Amino acid sequence: MDNGFMKDREWRENSTLVGRSNAEEAHIQQWVQFVDCSIVPAFSTWMYPIWGYASYNKLNETQAIEKVKLQLQTLERHLIKKTFLVGERVTLADIAVASSLYAGFKLVFDATFRKEIPAVTRWFTTIVNQPNFKAVAGDFTLCEEALKFTPPKKDAKEKKPKEEKPKEEKKPKAKEPEAEAEETFEDVPKPKSKLELLPAAKMPLDEWKRQYSNNDTPVAMKWLWENIDLTADYSIWKVDYKYNDELTKLYMSNNLAGGLMNRLERARKYAFGCLVVAGEDNANIITGYFIVRGNAEEMIEEVTDAADYESYNWVKVTDVNDEEKKKIDQVFAWDGSIEGKPIMDGKVFK
Incomplete structure (x- = not known):
């Protein structure tokens, strides 16, 4: 997290979001780093194939889910006796962590999944129902049935080549300039690091x-x-x-x-x-x-x-x-x- 506004004492005196002391500031920054370094990488590996942003691999998905569960257990232990992550009021730590888990609770953390993290679930619903959070994100409903990866239908793939075949036969020459253009593009040298010039x-x-x-x-x-x-x-x-x-x-x-x-x-x-x-x-x-x-x-x-x-x-x-x-x-x-x-x-x- 950028330390600029965290170090603005005047702003801190008028807001509890960044903490009331140096210790609270440090706690908040660490939770934000926890999101960036632990939650987001694992959750992205789990969800990107489901959303179509990456190729699906069952082993990668299984490992990613286990990593997400591991990070959630860290949260669970911390929140068992706490209402908020840092101090007694909502801070940027709560906003950052809740935002990173928003899609999870909405799409894949179903009732069975949530049984393992009751404290996290209680804390999350508290945060998303805060008036200011709700004003931006709207009403929230917890996941009932987990979203799963669905492979593309084979029928759709089989129809495409049938439609394209006549086009290829009628205009075979149209492909030549495209191939030339691709070759020209590939021939453009990529910029190298200055370190590549060293002996x-x-x-x-x-x-x-x-x-x-x-x-x-x-x-x-x-x-x-x-x-x-x-x-x-x-x-x-x-x-x-x-x-x-x-x-x-x-x-x-x-x-x-x-x-x-x-x-x-x-x-x-x-x-x-x-x-x-x-x-x-x-x-x-x-x-x-x-x-x-x-x-x-x-x-x-x-x-x-x-x-x-x-x-x-x-x-x-x-x-x-x-x-x-x-x-x-x-x-x-x-x-x-x-x-x-x-x-x-x-x-x-x-």
Whole structure:
């Protein structure tokens, strides 16, 4: 979530939506990140094939449904003794999470499904029946029969070629310019990253990723330090979340770290990194290291254009000495402690 209006103290004093304290602000932002990083990806995988936006795969659907149920159980545990997600009044957290579940409760969360999440169902109906919410979304009716994927009818497919055959025979030449146009379009070169202009790296990044995935971390790290060239091919960056003092639950902090990773798709060919969550509930930090292609003094565009980039401090490590290597080893292994706080969880970008 953009921190701009969340930090506007004057506006906050006149609204409970963004919280009445720094702690409430942090809670609200974490729930919004929970939507973005956990609910939306799983729910989209479940529903997009049903809506016709993606091809259907039974295994993917089953896994997505299980992920949605897992996220709903997180909500269920939180809401068993609470009326709202943060504080005692409706906040942006309630609006964001309820909005992300709106289609679910309307289309697929039938009575059997809802039996497993009574607290979430109670909370959801409370939110959608708030006057201001209702004024925008209208009346709401809970799902009675779950919407399911319906494969396209075969009859419809069989009729199309019969109608098109005479057209193809009458005007065979009409296809030629279309084919030429397609070839011309395909010949247009796609824009490349500036990083593609760099000389080939002595250590291919993909090979490092394989080493990390297929070996115990100590073995992989030994290989890394023996092969990486930090004079020209790569640089290492220390990453720290700017608002560590506002973090609360460990799992929420980990979701927050995952949010950054999800937004770095453009950088996948050019970067590898780990973010870890260290500490305990209400006293934890998000920190980590990234290996980045090239050795420029500024972070690459593929990273800086990520939506969450500005929420973190990125500092290039100019002296990767033995002490710094030990810290990087710990982060990449999710082991040990950082700033006196034990590493509890983490996310990998590879």
